[in-house]
Amino acid sequence: MINYNNLSQRLIDAEYAVRGKIVTRAQELEKQGKKITYCNIGNPHTFAQKPMSYVREVLSLIEYPNLLTQDLGSLFHSDSIDHAKYILKQMPEGVGAYSASAGVEFVRKAVAEFIAKRDNIPVNHDRIILTEGASRAAQLVIAAIIKNQNDGILLPIPQYPMYSASLTLAGGLSIGYYLDEENHWQLNEDILRESYSLARLNKLNPVAITVINPGNPTGAVLSYENIKMIINFARKHNLSILADEVYQENIYSKNSKFYSFAKVMHDMQVDDVSLFSFHSMSKGFFGECGHRSGYLEVRNVPDDVFAQLVKFQSINLCANVLGQMATYMMVTPPQEGDASYGLYIQERTAILDDLREKSIIIGNELNNIDGISVNMPEGAMYAFVKIALPANKVNTSLGSKADVKYCMELLEKTGLCVVPGSGFGQLPNTLHFRTTFLPPREQIIEMVKKLSAFHQEYIAAL
Amino acid sequence: MINYNNLSQRLIDAEYAVRGKIVTRAQELEKQGKKITYCNIGNPHTFAQKPMSYVREVLSLIEYPNLLTQDLGSLFHSDSIDHAKYILKQMPEGVGAYSASAGVEFVRKAVAEFIAKRDNIPVNHDRIILTEGASRAAQLVIAAIIKNQNDGILLPIPQYPMYSASLTLAGGLSIGYYLDEENHWQLNEDILRESYSLARLNKLNPVAITVINPGNPTGAVLSYENIKMIINFARKHNLSILADEVYQENIYSKNSKFYSFAKVMHDMQVDDVSLFSFHSMSKGFFGECGHRSGYLEVRNVPDDVFAQLVKFQSINLCANVLGQMATYMMVTPPQEGDASYGLYIQERTAILDDLREKSIIIGNELNNIDGISVNMPEGAMYAFVKIALPANKVNTSLGSKADVKYCMELLEKTGLCVVPGSGFGQLPNTLHFRTTFLPPREQIIEMVKKLSAFHQEYIAAL
Numbered sequence: 001m002i003n004y005n006n007l008s009q010r011l012i013d014a015e016y017a018v019r020g021k022i023v024t025r026a027q028e029l030e031k032q033g034k035k036i037t038y039c040n041i042g043n044p045h046t047f048a049q050k051p052m053s054y055v056r057e058v059l060s061l062i063e064y065p066n067l068l069t070q071d072l073g074s075l076f077h078s079d080s081i082d083h084a085k086y087i088l089k090q091m092p093e094g095v096g097a098y099s100a101s102a103g104v105e106f107v108r109k110a111v112a113e114f115i116a117k118r119d120n121i122p123v124n125h126d127r128i129i130l131t132e133g134a135s136r137a138a139q140l141v142i143a144a145i146i147k148n149q150n151d152g153i154l155l156p157i158p159q160y161p162m163y164s165a166s167l168t169l170a171g172g173l174s175i176g177y178y179l180d181e182e183n184h185w186q187l188n189e190d191i192l193r194e195s196y197s198l199a200r201l202n203k204l205n206p207v208a209i210t211v212i213n214p215g216n217p218t219g220a221v222l223s224y225e226n227i228k229m230i231i232n233f234a235r236k237h238n239l240s241i242l243a244d245e246v247y248q249e250n251i252y253s254k255n256s257k258f259y260s261f262a263k264v265m266h267d268m269q270v271d272d273v274s275l276f277s278f279h280s281m282s283k284g285f286f287g288e289c290g291h292r293s294g295y296l297e298v299r300n301v302p303d304d305v306f307a308q309l310v311k312f313q314s315i316n317l318c319a320n321v322l323g324q325m326a327t328y329m330m331v332t333p334p335q336e337g338d339a340s341y342g343l344y345i346q347e348r349t350a351i352l353d354d355l356r357e358k359s360i361i362i363g364n365e366l367n368n369i370d371g372i373s374v375n376m377p378e379g380a381m382y383a384f385v386k387i388a389l390p391a392n393k394v395n396t397s398l399g400s401k402a403d404v405k406y407c408m409e410l411l412e413k414t415g416l417c418v419v420p421g422s423g424f425g426q427l428p429n430t431l432h433f434r435t436t437f438l439p440p441r442e443q444i445i446e447m448v449k450k451l452s453a454f455h456q457e458y459i460a461a462l
Numbered sequence: 463m464i465n466y467n468n469l470s471q472r473l474i475d476a477e478y479a480v481r482g483k484i485v486t487r488a489q490e491l492e493k494q495g496k497k498i499t500y501c502n503i504g505n506p507h508t509f510a511q512k513p514m515s516y517v518r519e520v521l522s523l524i525e526y527p528n529l530l531t532q533d534l535g536s537l538f539h540s541d542s543i544d545h546a547k548y549i550l551k552q553m554p555e556g557v558g559a560y561s562a563s564a565g566v567e568f569v570r571k572a573v574a575e576f577i578a579k580r581d582n583i584p585v586n587h588d589r590i591i592l593t594e595g596a597s598r599a600a601q602l603v604i605a606a607i608i609k610n611q612n613d614g615i616l617l618p619i620p621q622y623p624m625y626s627a628s629l630t631l632a633g634g635l636s637i638g639y640y641l642d643e644e645n646h647w648q649l650n651e652d653i654l655r656e657s658y659s660l661a662r663l664n665k666l667n668p669v670a671i672t673v674i675n676p677g678n679p680t681g682a683v684l685s686y687e688n689i690k691m692i693i694n695f696a697r698k699h700n701l702s703i704l705a706d707e708v709y710q711e712n713i714y715s716k717n718s719k720f721y722s723f724a725k726v727m728h729d730m731q732v733d734d735v736s737l738f739s740f741h742s743m744s745k746g747f748f749g750e751c752g753h754r755s756g757y758l759e760v761r762n763v764p765d766d767v768f769a770q771l772v773k774f775q776s777i778n779l780c781a782n783v784l785g786q787m788a789t790y791m792m793v794t795p796p797q798e799g800d801a802s803y804g805l806y807i808q809e810r811t812a813i814l815d816d817l818r819e820k821s822i823i824i825g826n827e828l829n830n831i832d833g834i835s836v837n838m839p840e841g842a843m844y845a846f847v848k849i850a851l852p853a854n855k856v857n858t859s860l861g862s863k864a865d866v867k868y869c870m871e872l873l874e875k876t877g878l879c880v881v882p883g884s885g886f887g888q889l890p891n892t893l894h895f896r897t898t899f900l901p902p903r904e905q906i907i908e909m910v911k912k913l914s915a916f917h918q919e920y921i922a923a924l
Contacts, residue, residue: 001736001764002607002736004764004770007767008606008609009609011605011606011770043560045558057526060525060529061522063525064519067522067537070537073533075532075537093507096506096507096749096752097505097507097508097749098751132754144469144473145464147468147471165777274464282560287559290556290558290782291558291782292780292781301463304466308469311478312631314478315601315628316598317595317597318754320785321753322752322753
């Protein structure tokens with residue numbers, strides 16, 4: 001019989017804190033009847049956020065095409081019916097057949113047009129692969145570009161732990177670079193250079209740099225100049241860029257704007273840095289996590305490299321086809337004049353306004369708590385919150401797990417489920433946690449109150 | 463800029479013939495206007511096979527729950543509406559939220575009940591993981607149990623190349639064992655022992671054996687006695703069993719019956735052989751390949767091993783949730799008395815009868831061609847066809863690619879797209895190809911005629 005010692009060490013070593021021990025404990029407490037507020041994961045539909053109607057109307061119709069031959073009365077908007085008919089004309093076999101490995105061609109073309117329009121740049125649809133969420137896209141690239149155990153990828157600290165976990169599974173090494181908390185979590189060239197040099201000194205071979213913009217867990221939005229600096233840095237050191245851009249629609253601060261790496265690279269006329277960019281329907285105002293819908297856009301890679309990525313995808317046949325159609329809906333939203341345009345604008349505005357309002361509440365209110373501070377979230381759906389504990393009473397050094405203890409007690413006392421900073425990485429002698437601001441407004445306000453009371457009690461009891 | 467030499471050798475080495483060069487050429491020819499009959503892949507909905515209505519009715523409703531608040535007239539069967547309401551009561555967040563990593567709990571419970579009823583054995587729902595098709599389940603297990611580069615898995619020859627490709631990606635070794643073509647492609651204990659001993663002699667460490675039943679590409683169904691032999695063999699040599707049972711509903715021969723490894727193992731009272739069994743909605747009479755719906759059932763593994771498999775799944779969050787619901791529909795079909803029961807039986811019978819008829823046509827007609835022979839397909843949706851070419855004119859040795867040449871010319875001359883035997887593996891000095899029998903009956907008959915004419919011409923031209 002198989003036992004733990006027979007398992008791959010890479011698997012055992014891989015850690016994914018977002019679904020780790022604290023969440024397991026939260027689920028136990030919930031089963032015992034305790035009310036839990038899950039702020040551990042960016043999963044919008046588990047809260048009040050509803051799916052965008054136009055997406056679901058079309059997916060419902062293509063799932064059961066027989067409907068299109070019936071009198072549907074006023075059950076669906078007319079443009080949804082047209083959209084569904086168009087899709088099934090392009091793809092008469094429907095959503096039950098495997099697609100081409102890279103995804104359905106007309107969807108890949110629509111994605112290319114979406115990017116071209118967003119950035120005003122040329123896009124080749126034959127450098128796009130439709131994937132099961134952005135996670136699968138990232139895993140594909142990471143597993144493809146790690147050649148041996150000295151190869152590493154520069155990952156931000158803090159980072160989204162799917163990256164380190166996937167890198168561990170691929171047998172590569174994480175080369176951490178700190179984000180600059182004092183400077184709105186931007187990347188800092190000196191810090192990047194230091195991390196890179198240290199890695200080389202240790203005989204590691206950095207092959208790529210991962211950047212998450214807008215940031216997870218930081219909620220920061222990178223400036224145009226910062227992205228330029230990163231591209232120049234990557235170029236100088238012959239690094240590929242993995243750009244996680246899944247929160248591109250989640251921009252809240254008036255001073256922030258999303259710039260894609262593709263756009264900045266095009267402006268700079270850089271064509272010798274390989275770029276792998278990830279987008280998904282799980283975030284933005286869609287929140288369609290469950291559909292595992294996403295894409296990978298690749299730039300500046302030769303044909304034979306792209307062919308290997310497609311082959312990799314082919315071994316799992318293809319991304320789920322309904323998810324591919326969801327991606328199609330994401331990139332072809334209703335236009336002015338369409339029957340569902342009004343509802344689309346109304347739903348989108350409500351979701352984004354609500355998130356913006358909550359980003360401000362959480363930023364302001366947390367900063368009012370003594371011993372707690374946070375950079376105002378400018379984007380994404382997270383705040384990475386700094387907690388000050390008296391150093392003479394608490395060991396706050398790296399690996400002390402003081403943040404885990406804090407978050408576990410927060411959960412037990414208040415029912416708030418957040419993820420300790422150590423799950424993402426943090427500077428030595430600092431402690432953090434990541435929280436989403438997805439729960440409804442009233443819950444966010446209550447949550448901050450509970451946290452404030454808890455924090456003072458926690459300090460007093462030390 | 464990244465180049466081919468920067469890529470993982472494992473990725474470069476992985477081969478998945480089902481979507482290889484011949485298919486690429488077929489797509490080129492199709493674009494040029496040539497009519498292609500795609501018999502390369504088990505993708506039922508690309509042919510006449512329609513989805514099962516009850517599945518699509520329910521999926522359509524849960525995709526757009528707003529429908530459930532409207533007057534639906536006679537658009538849906540009443541039990542489909544009840545089913546959809548039940549699902550959304552269990553899962554109010556709907557299909558747009560991430561589920562638990564192992565899958566939605568009520569679905570896992572329904573899968574456990576389905577297996578328990580099928581096999582009359584006890585099943586623990588907490589040993590089930592809902593996956594993106596059976597492929598993802600197999601990849602999960604393979605990557606988990608390969609510890610280092612000497613570890614290998616016994617794979618059938620011929621095999622479904624997803625196994626060898628996934629094993630190559632995981633850094634493990636294929637240890638081939640020949641299936642016994644002279645004996646209906648059953649497993650042969652002497653051959654197994656020989657393969658195992660040779661592997662040990664070469665300092666390899668066999669950790670598991672993969673068995674595909676009903677067989678892909680062979681179309682064979684294993685006997686109860688054969689499965690018993692395999693379990694005893696695995697037990698003796700401390701091998702885990704990977705049982706690919708995705709074709710369990712596709713049984714055509716009156717003399718064949720599907721027995722699951724779980725059932726036989728339970729009958730034998732064996733509780734010390736780890737079993738990983740895969741099922742999917744892509745085959746059977748559903749053919750829902752595009753939904754990437756499937757499950758992994760695990761037996762005789764300790765909690766800490768199962769926990770690592772769930773963690774592995776968590777790194778990609780979860781299987782697509784609509785696919786999980788499709789699996790739910792697979793394991794809870796309409797019952798007598800339900801409004802859609804009549805239609806369900808009618809659709810299921812039509813699909814399976816049609817496949818049965820075509821399995822007989824293809825088996826009989828191919829055996830009538832001089833120089834071509836095949837074991838009558840007893841199950842699955844494939845025939846693995848033996849072609850005899852004069853050895854004095856053609857190099858038929860292993861690695862000669864004589865089968866690739868044959869299949870490529872078959873494609874060019876007739877538009878038939880089949881997969882060369884070398885993509886699956888075959889005995890030295892034998893040549894084969896795999897064909898599905900999914901095209902409509904008339905196309906199958908025409909296909910056999912074309913093949914017959916082609917084969918005689920090919921031989922004559924040598």
